[in-house]
Amino acid sequence: xxxxxxxxxxxxxxxxxxxxxxxxxxxxxxxxxxxxxxxxxxxxxxxxxxxxxxxxxxxxxxxxxxxxxxxxxxxxxxxxxxxxxxxxxxxxxxxxxxxxxxxxxxxxxxxxxxxxxxxxxxxxxxxxxxxxxxxxx
Numbered sequence: 694x695x696x697x698x699x700x701x702x703x704x705x706x707x708x709x710x711x712x713x714x715x716x717x718x719x720x721x722x723x724x725x726x727x728x729x730x731x732x733x734x735x736x737x738x739x740x741x742x743x744x745x746x747x748x749x750x751x752x753x754x755x756x757x758x759x760x761x762x763x764x765x766x767x768x769x770x771x772x773x774x775x776x777x778x779x780x781x782x783x784x785x786x787x788x789x790x791x792x793x794x795x796x797x798x799x800x801x802x803x804x805x806x807x808x809x810x811x812x813x814x815x816x817x818x819x820x821x822x823x824x825x826x827x828x829x830x
Contacts, residue, residue, distance in 0.1 A: 701740075701746070702748055702771070703751070704748065704749070704817075704819055705752070705753050705760050707753050707817075708752065709735065709736035709750050709751055711816075712750055713741065713750055715793060715794070715795075715815060715817070716743065719786065719795065719815075720743045720744070720775070720821075722748070723741065723743075724739065724740070724741055725741065725747070726738065727740075735751075736751055737751055737752070737754070738750075738751050743775065744775055744776070744777065764818060767818060771820075772819070772820035772821065773819065773820070773821050773822070774821075774822045774824070775824070776824050777823065777824065778825065778826075779825050780809030780825040780826065780827055781825070783808075783809045783825040784801045784809070784811075786811075786823060787800070787801050787811040787813060787823065790815070790821070793816075794815075794816040795814060795815050796813065796814045797811070797812075797813055798813060798814055798820065799811055804824075807828075808826055808827060809826075810822070810824050810825075811823045
């Protein structure tokens with residue numbers, strides 16, 4: 694079995710170094726790998742571990758294709774879902790992320806499906822959906 698995760702979101706974010714700093718501070722991400730670009734200014738690849746899962750991040754490299762970063766405020770068709778062990782973690786991460794510059798799209802609330810849920814849009818345009826169980830089993 695490969696050590697690489699079977700599925701991992703890969704976010705194109707510029708500046709990637711800023712996003713890495715934000716995700717580390719807001720989500721307690723841990724950097725597992727970092728590959729700077731040869732130009733010394735961009736990140737070609739970074740693997741972060743968030744909540745036990747992998748997230749890949751890189752700057753845009755238009756010279757290698759048509760990928761571009763989302764414009765803040767522009768609708769992004771993909772969201773990242775974070776599942777927490779407790780409802781309190783949703784509140785804590787939402788407060789920390791919005792304090793660091795994320796925009797709250799749904800403040801922490803009890804959902805009809807039985808979780809504490811909240812949604813933020815990070816300063817780079819990506820949506821993060823957070824859920825934690827309302828009761829411990």
